[in-house]
Amino acid sequence: MIPVELNDTTVFTFENLSRFPEITHFISTREGGISEKKFDSLNTGFHVGDDNFRVSQNRRILADSLGVDLGKFTFANQCHSANVAIVDSSGQGRGAFDKTDALPNTDGMVTSVPGICLGVQVADCVPILLYDPDKKVIAALHAGWKGTIRKIAWEAVSKMLNHYGSRADNIYAGLGPSNGPCCYEVGDDVYREALKAFGSVKEIILPARQKGKYIFDQWKANFRLLTEAGVKPNHIETAEICTQCRHEQFFSNRALEGVSGRFMAGIMLKKVRH
Numbered sequence: 001m002i003p004v005e006l007n008d009t010t011v012f013t014f015e016n017l018s019r020f021p022e023i024t025h026f027i028s029t030r031e032g033g034i035s036e037k038k039f040d041s042l043n044t045g046f047h048v049g050d051d052n053f054r055v056s057q058n059r060r061i062l063a064d065s066l067g068v069d070l071g072k073f074t075f076a077n078q079c080h081s082a083n084v085a086i087v088d089s090s091g092q093g094r095g096a097f098d099k100t101d102a103l104p105n106t107d108g109m110v111t112s113v114p115g116i117c118l119g120v121q122v123a124d125c126v127p128i129l130l131y132d133p134d135k136k137v138i139a140a141l142h143a144g145w146k147g148t149i150r151k152i153a154w155e156a157v158s159k160m161l162n163h164y165g166s167r168a169d170n171i172y173a174g175l176g177p178s179n180g181p182c183c184y185e186v187g188d189d190v191y192r193e194a195l196k197a198f199g200s201v202k203e204i205i206l207p208a209r210q211k212g213k214y215i216f217d218q219w220k221a222n223f224r225l226l227t228e229a230g231v232k233p234n235h236i237e238t239a240e241i242c243t244q245c246r247h248e249q250f251f252s253n254r255a256l257e258g259v260s261g262r263f264m265a266g267i268m269l270k271k272v273r274h
């Protein structure tokens, strides 16, 4: 990923997606907001116990810095599902100013409508951005261990193929900062669920030092899901930034012990000016 210094904050962009001038995309950081303590400072999540006014201001700071109207963003009330919503123009602005009208029961969004910025919010879960430059279709996904095991990445690619006529080998993907294999310890329950979902968990789940504990490599798991769906390995960029290790720059729910702000991954097709 490449850091991009904006007026009031710094965001990161994927190298592979940066090659396409017709899209705007970003991964936000903790920098430049007005929230305090575990939300310090650019918390973009309404649902985590922070002051709503501050979250609104933070979102505005980020949107202004990106040069995107906050009313163009679309958010989901994320629930660790593999539900991927097709967003049309009526979805523009959902959840931007208030969580009550965010898309319900949704962890992935796909659209081909220019001018809608799809945003997911994370703190350790994997944010995934997808783009098909041929059919001009974008997607933003939230994949924690549950979403990963429920195969949201595979679902999203399927939606792009079936609904928009994308070809999987045209799709590019970026996997953002999240729990890395250096830190993401899970229990037997996750191991068993993963085994059920993936068949083989070779390279995805490794034994941890402590007995009965495992390391879940969510980056490799989502990489596998994307390639199984037909995305070319060399079209997938993994940020390889662990949020727990880098919690001063990115929110980490584990590093902040269960109370944490959320950073955002967003993607938008620009409107073509005639």
Ligand SMILES: [Zn+2]
Binding pocket: 180, 181, 182, 183, 184, 242, 243, 244, 245, 246
């Ligand atoms: Zn780490």
